């Protein structure tokens with residue numbers, strides 16, 4: 001019998017209840033691939049916080065709500081394995097990279113990457129000029145544009161500038177964006193990457209191209225180090241395991257993984273933040289007023305400003321709550337365990353679902369209502385640990401969370417400061433399927449310089 005891990009000991013623990021609508025052989029696999037959010041919400045309505053979904057080849061247990069999220073994140077790297085949860089993605093990178101690797105390699109690599117994310121002044125200096133270029137070259141003075149496509153290049157250029165340096169960003173320009181996009185399409189949490197699908201073939205070809213770009217850059221920088229150092233220079237000179245240089249293959253993978261982890265997520269979350277602001281005029285006015293108060297006549301941002309832009313901060317959080325682009329977070333179960341009278345077997349998948357959990361009315365009041373003030377200090381509805389999990393939780397919580405939030409706030413602030421914007425498609429929906437939850441096209445805005 002497996003040991004009880006969470007909740008009271010039960011003599012005869014039973015499997016968690018199964019969600020309705022299971023087909024013979026395929027189980028819920030097709031429904032999960034088509035519309036995972038509706039399936040998981042149905043599971044929660046039918047059975048509460050713990051239930052099973054049948055993925056066809058495997059069962060998956062869903063754990064919903066702060067108490068279970070805490071268990072899920074604290075037991076990651078013990079009962080729960082990230083490597084087994086992200087098997088297909090591991091094949092896009094390298095099995096010795098970060099959480100695909102063993103725990104000690106992961107911890108050593110994490111010590112290398114975390115300092116890269118700490119200098120927010122440096123990030124502001126990378127983000128602001130990219131948003132300026134975007135306004136000048138892409139938006140111009142007025143026009144109409146589809147949000148689902150517009151933020152992709154700007155977020156990629158920010159990442160290229162921040163992590164690879166200005167010279168790389170300028171040299172590669174749009175080619176890097178298109179190749180990287182093809183590479184990203186190979187990410188799939190359900191389908192195995194050996195299937196002969198164009199997206200998997202295209203992803204492998206794109207990876208080879210990016211690798212050759214990065215290897216060239218590493219060679220150039222080793223021969224002629226940049227002073228003062230940028231992030232790229234710091235990374236290639238960094239060491240682990242008490243002074244060993246990072247092997248080039250690992251470096252290339254880190255440099256592929258970091259922008260990849262932050263690309264689609266940031267693009268999607270930025271779009272939702274803007275969409276909701278444009279749909280909620282009263283709150284938009286508050287944000288604009290606060291911008292005027294903090295900036296006065298100044299057009300340039302300094303890092304200090306973002307400490308005072310509280311209403312914008314809450315708008316970003318509310319978009320994370322209502323539209324978590326990472327709508328489910330997967331793990332593989334490495335050991336049998338008991339949880340509140342249910343037994344979960346080794347080999348099962350385990351998921352938390354930010355999409356479902358962020359709409360629990362006992363945690364977030366009137367969860368379907370857009371209400372960023374729920375995050376103001378007098379209400380602080382996210383004060384329960386592990387209630388808001390759009391960036392994950394525990395040791396593996398998103399390494400780029402501060403970078404991403406800063407980027408979203410700068411994009412919002414600069415757009416709202418420079419343009420009058422109207423949302424033309426008033427009720428955009430999220431993309432169907434298991435991929436990152438961007439808004440579906442058409443999702444157009446009209447804008448003109450103010």
Ligand code: HEM
Pocket residue numbers: 082098099110258259261262263265266269270325326329330389390391392393395396397398399400401403404
């Ligand atoms: C709105 C934007 C973003 C969202 C919603 C997001 C979401 C997440 C989530 C949910 C996880 C945890 C995955 C898990 O536990 O299985 C994660 C991990 C991670 N994210 Fe982000 N992310 C965003 C932006 C970024 C950016 C901009 C970067 C870097 C430039 C980044 C780098 C990472 C890394 C390196 C990890 C792995 C952390 C670890 O395992 O130690 N993310 N992200």
